Amino acid sequence: MSAAPKNQKKKIRRIATEEAFSIPEVAAGLRDVARAPGDSQDLILVKRIYDAPKDDKPMASLLAHLLDLEVMRLRDMDDNNVDMHILSLTAPGVQMFDADTATSLAALANDRLAEVVRRHPTRFAGLATFAPQSPQRAAKEMERAIKKLKLNGFILNSHTNSEYLDNPKYFPILEAAEALDGCIYIHPRAASDGMAKPFADYGLDSAQWGYGLETSTHAVRMMVSGLFDRFPKLKICLGHMGEAVHFWSWRLDYMNRNAQNRGAAPKLKLTPSEYFKRNFVITTSGQESHLALDYSIKSLGIDNVLWAIDYPYQPSAPAVAFMDSAPVSVAEREKLYHGNAERVFHILPA
Numbered sequence: 001m002s003a004a005p006k007n008q009k010k011k012i013r014r015i016a017t018e019e020a021f022s023i024p025e026v027a028a029g030l031r032d033v034a035r036a037p038g039d040s041q042d043l044i045l046v047k048r049i050y051d052a053p054k055d056d057k058p059m060a061s062l063l064a065h066l067l068d069l070e071v072m073r074l075r076d077m078d079d080n081n082v083d084m085h086i087l088s089l090t091a092p093g094v095q096m097f098d099a100d101t102a103t104s105l106a107a108l109a110n111d112r113l114a115e116v117v118r119r120h121p122t123r124f125a126g127l128a129t130f131a132p133q134s135p136q137r138a139a140k141e142m143e144r145a146i147k148k149l150k151l152n153g154f155i156l157n158s159h160t161n162s163e164y165l166d167n168p169k170y171f172p173i174l175e176a177a178e179a180l181d182g183c184i185y186i187h188p189r190a191a192s193d194g195m196a197k198p199f200a201d202y203g204l205d206s207a208q209w210g211y212g213l214e215t216s217t218h219a220v221r222m223m224v225s226g227l228f229d230r231f232p233k234l235k236i237c238l239g240h241m242g243e244a245v246h247f248w249s250w251r252l253d254y255m256n257r258n259a260q261n262r263g264a265a266p267k268l269k270l271t272p273s274e275y276f277k278r279n280f281v282i283t284t285s286g287q288e289s290h291l292a293l294d295y296s297i298k299s300l301g302i303d304n305v306l307w308a309i310d311y312p313y314q315p316s317a318p319a320v321a322f323m324d325s326a327p328v329s330v331a332e333r334e335k336l337y338h339g340n341a342e343r344v345f346h347i348l349p350a
């Protein structure tokens with residue numbers, strides 16, 4: 001490529017907000033999970049990646065790219081003019097381990113993440129992981145991650161043992177996130193046990209379909225439970241173009257009103273779509289459609305949409321081309337590419 005277009009492309013700061021990594025200890029733990037008895041739908045993907053046959057080159061390469069932080073990743077970022085990855089421990093995080101293992105692996109992963117951010121402060125930021133299996137210890141780790149490790153927010157891979165954040169046992173986690181002004185990125189994992197069965201065929205268990213339904217259901221449960229009246233400043237980020245929640249705004253508002261009126265749902269101060277605008281931001285990870293982007297900007301506002309790649313599960317070049325060619329103004333592209341990410345995840349402007 002000639003120097004001129006490359007320089008031109010470099011002008012805008014590109015911060016990618018849902019970029020996955022792992023550490024060897026977590027990968028080894030997931031290999032053990034893959035070999036233990038169990039019927040969680042996550043095992044389809046966990047077995048494919050972490051207990052792959054030796055000759056499965058694509059899976060070996062994916063795992064190598066997850067575990068690499070400073071060689072292939074930085075080269076990929078340079079090649080695609082991506083300034084920064086906001087890193088997060090890849091799904092299902094520590095949420096399939098027992099509470100003690102999960103708690104100690106979360107702390108280890110956060111320490112490693114903080115080290116790499118410290119080595120490359122202009123190239124990486126990090127979302128801290130925590131173990132919801134032990135909510136009190138999770139809240140402590142969240143505080144350490146922000147105050148001591150200076151990480152930028154939190155990652156959670158949807159349900160934990162088929163339970164969702166509207167369960168009051170998790171309120172210490174929500175309280176900590178709100179008090180620390182740390183946005184929780186709710187990333188997908190495979191559907192919880194009760195809703196998994198229809199996703200067992202045709203590869204629907206993961207990114208094709210199951211992930212989106214699982215994660216959108218999580219977000220909707222949070223909104224209609226009333227927890228945003230209790231935690232009005234809590235910030236949640238959803239990937240994959242908001243997991244399509246805002247496409248449902250009208251029907252969700254209308255039918256939730258009906259459910260409230262017949263006593264099936266708690267009375268809320270705001271409508272679900274009002275909570276979605278106030279308490280959520282969304283990213284474009286793995287959902288590179290200008291039509292869906294346009295709808296998202298129009299329905300949620302330009303300040304609520306952030307760019308992401310979903311590295312290494314998605315290639316970087318098309319994600320950059322998608323946002324470079326989005327039919328938006330220069331000022332809007334600046335917000336999508338970095339301004340909103342800087343605000344939400346407390347990243348210093350360049």
Ligand code: VNL
Pocket residue numbers: 020045090091092206207310313
């Ligand atoms: C996939 C895509 C998996 C994005 C992910 O996490 C992810 C997939 C496990 O295509 O299977 O973040």
Ligand code: MN
Pocket residue numbers: 018020187239285310313
């Ligand atoms: Mn992802």
